[in-house]
Amino acid sequence: MLPGKEGKPHRGRSHWVPGAARARSTLVHVPTDSPALLVEDLRKRYGDRDVVAGLSFSAARGELTAVLGPNGAGKTTTIECCEGLRRPDGGRIDVLGLDRSRADAAVELRHRVGVMLQEGGLPMAPRARAVLRHVARLHDRQEAAAQLLERLGLANVARTRVRHLSGGQRQRLALACAIVGEPELVFLDEPTAGLDPQARLAVWELVRALREAGTSIVLTTHLMTEAEDLADHVVVVDRGAVVAAGTPAELRGAPHVRVTVPAGTDTGGLAARLDAALASHPGLATTAEGAAVVVRGRDGADLDTAALAVVANALAASGHGAAEVALTRPTLEDAFLALTGRELRVDAA
């Protein structure tokens, strides 16, 4: 639990963004140290296909957790089980400390959890303002609708029918519907799918503002940049199970020095010679990785330009002056492809 997320004033404030803890007389007492979402050994089959096969992860309160995976990895099925829209075949889901499978919890969670579906879930015929006002009324928060339209840049299309909104405007309206009830936890299923870069940035900004206000967010995405730029915690899902989880930095790995040599060079031999040349630098470890030689800091330490200079000098001293040397900061995409493999590279492309 991060400090400063609890006990904020809610009713009657002029601030638009949903808060974290909302006083409710119907609230079932739960320990506040329970995570926003806990998924344990979740299983779901469609026909004879295991779409989700023993998936487990948790999402901390006040954090943005990204469920990242290629198309068909089971992200939407997982999230829809968490939203209560699908019944799992096995496993356990606790949302805000409540057992999702209990009927009384389901009623309670409809007040405290916001949902933005992948397909948006918006009726097409009514005007944008009418839709948001209606959803606000269902949450007993009529007064929030106008402000939210303003804040989400939808005020000028408030009288436009949903079917005539652009893709970005619809996504923002769907997001508005998900957060108008001031939820403690919001599920966003591929919130920027199909958007142009400007619209995507606009949605990201809104999601960041939401998170900064203390709302717990779980979003699914197949976009590395989305997970990398937004998330506090990333859960990489493939074939219905979690293959890795951690902060974006943990998943990326530390910056390292990469030595590229002409094709046909014996990288194993080069790695051994370089390792010997670097013997006076015990903090550096050299390995051959495919067609390249990689120098990493021991214990996952970050390497910097000083290390780059040391490696470059060692290469020059050992007669490899033609090698290319670069300080490399791996992206989440590198880590993702390393985790999910080549076959999925084709799928995800």
Place this chain on the structure above:
Amino acid sequence: MSATIRRVGAQTWFETLAVLRNGEQLLLTLLLPAIALVVLATTDLAPLPEPRVDAAVGSALAMAVASSFTSQAIAVAFDRRWGVLRMLATTPLGPQGLLAGKLGAVLVVVLVQTVVLGGLGLAVRWRPAGLGAAQVVAGAVLMVLGAGVFVAFAMLVGGTLRPEAVLAIANLLFVLMVLGGGLVLPLELLPAPLDAVMAYLPPGALGEALRTLLTEGLVDVVALGVLAAWAVAGAALATRAFRWDA
């Protein structure tokens, strides 16, 4: 007023406006029954029991109630495609509240239809002097039961098929019900044994019962039973087969 009732009321209002503000839905739910009423009452294009205008009002009301089938089937099919039902089910309204709101909206629309068609009937010299409280109550029961049957089957069709298929099927069935189902034209115009069969189907039972009620003041108890049985069967089928997503 409890919060639940307030939410169901909000959903009822939202869905009622969706019907009354949609041109195609208005055509189906109000304009076509109104045209049928005026044509049947003021011309002798089709044979009707006497008093003719009383029977015409009965036919128009039956047609109005049956339009909820086509109207709701199409609305539900597209709402499923767009995920509207699932989105609303995740709000405090919940799935049961959503269903209650939908039924509420159908009943409000039937009320609006009754008022409009009744008024139009008066304008074409319908004089409901012979109708007592018993007939009014029986008429209301018939129409509510009929609406129940048609909405249940609307959920069955709209809740299982693709929207394009629902558009075609729901419109076609409406035309068939109007032309040969006993909804608007008396079943006696049909050749035997079709007339007897149709009397046990919802449009025939509803149309005949409403015409009998308005022309003779008599309650067709068999038709009431037929409608009740179809309502139960339709609700059971729809509950089993309905899919929230398309």
